[in-house]
Amino acid sequence: MSELLRVENLKKYFKTPKGLLHAVDDVSFSIEKGETLGVVGESGCGKSTLGRCIIHLLEPTDGKVFFEGENITNISGARLKESRKDMQMIFQDPFSSINPRMTVKSIIEEPMVIHKIHNGDKAKQGKAVLEIMETVGLAERLADSYPHELDGGRRQRIGIARALALEPKFIVCDEPVSALDVSIQAQILNLMQDLQEQRGLTYIFITHDLSVVKHISDNICVMYLGTLVEKCTSDKLFEKQFHPYTQALLSAIPIAKANIKRERILLKGEITSPINPAPGCRFAPRCLYAKTECFNRQPELKELEPGHFVACHLY
Numbered sequence: 001m002s003e004l005l006r007v008e009n010l011k012k013y014f015k016t017p018k019g020l021l022h023a024v025d026d027v028s029f030s031i032e033k034g035e036t037l038g039v040v041g042e043s044g045c046g047k048s049t050l051g052r053c054i055i056h057l058l059e060p061t062d063g064k065v066f067f068e069g070e071n072i073t074n075i076s077g078a079r080l081k082e083s084r085k086d087m088q089m090i091f092q093d094p095f096s097s098i099n100p101r102m103t104v105k106s107i108i109e110e111p112m113v114i115h116k117i118h119n120g121d122k123a124k125q126g127k128a129v130l131e132i133m134e135t136v137g138l139a140e141r142l143a144d145s146y147p148h149e150l151d152g153g154r155r156q157r158i159g160i161a162r163a164l165a166l167e168p169k170f171i172v173c174d175e176p177v178s179a180l181d182v183s184i185q186a187q188i189l190n191l192m193q194d195l196q197e198q199r200g201l202t203y204i205f206i207t208h209d210l211s212v213v214k215h216i217s218d219n220i221c222v223m224y225l226g227t228l229v230e231k232c233t234s235d236k237l238f239e240k241q242f243h244p245y246t247q248a249l250l251s252a253i254p255i256a257k258a259n260i261k262r263e264r265i266l267l268k269g270e271i272t273s274p275i276n277p278a279p280g281c282r283f284a285p286r287c288l289y290a291k292t293e294c295f296n297r298q299p300e301l302k303e304l305e306p307g308h309f310v311a312c313h314l315y
């Protein structure tokens with residue numbers, strides 16, 4: 001495998017009347033071709049902002065993004081439009097940004113029209129739409145339906161089909177199954193894994209639910225209030241967690257085996273404000289192990305075991 005995407009010291013701050021909101025603060029990682037990186041954390045931790053910065057839906061405040069070795073941080077105009085063919089996004093609610101009066105067919109077709117994929121050949125375009133619909137498990141008879149006529153699982157299949165329309169190499173999946181029933185979640189996750197195998201896709205899979213990314217991710221990054229607190233392979237993370245926040249997240253996942261009990265760690269204390277955050281560890285007000293140093297100095301990400309990085313003063 002070779003590297004597809006690299007993010008270096010990415011920052012995204014928003015100006016607010018009270019000060020600078022640090023949504024993403026100095027986040028670095030890389031992803032190999034064909035790999036899935038899970039990005040996990042509570043809502044508001046900056047994971048969606050991170051995904052949007054990577055694919056240029058938001059402009060980063062600082063840092064760099066490399067795609068296939070090219071620095072794409074500041075691309076614009078024709079190069080930015082070209083990059084949309086390689087990088088796409090699947091949203092939790094794919095229709096929040098789409099005209100609800102569009103049919104399934106026109107939703108999937110739209111990116112092909114914008115990028116002139118079939119040079120205006122309507123027959124070829126129509127055939128391509130039906131092929132993608134079949135790939136994602138949508139019956140041809142639904143082509144002229146409207147999103148509100150379909151259930152949540154089918155609607156998310158349309159979101160996936162639209163993301164696939166330009167045959168991208170890389171997709172940011174932002175909470176793609178959070179709004180779905182558990183049984184439908186499994187179907188969509190299986191579909192995404194099948195598509196990855198068939199098309200060699202690379203994913204960033206953003207979620208607040210660690211159990212969702214367990215099977216789909218090769219590597220996992222845990223984020224807390226804009227910072228990356230732990231990263232390693234999925235297998236390692238579920239075997240051993242170093243960061244107290246990751247331990248708390250894991251403790252909330254039920255264990256299937258009846259004879260194994262895991263004690264749930266309940267987080268107490270105030271969540272630090274991401275606006276002009278204090279210099280220490282952002283998890284300190286909620287951490288069971290916080291010491292004086294934690295309130296004064298932000299911990300750096302250190303490699304505690306080969307490939308296992310943690311930002312915590314305990315180690």
Ligand code: SF4
Binds near residue numbers: 243281291311312313
């Ligand atoms: Fe807890 Fe301190 Fe580690 Fe932060 S650095 S997670 S406050 S022990």
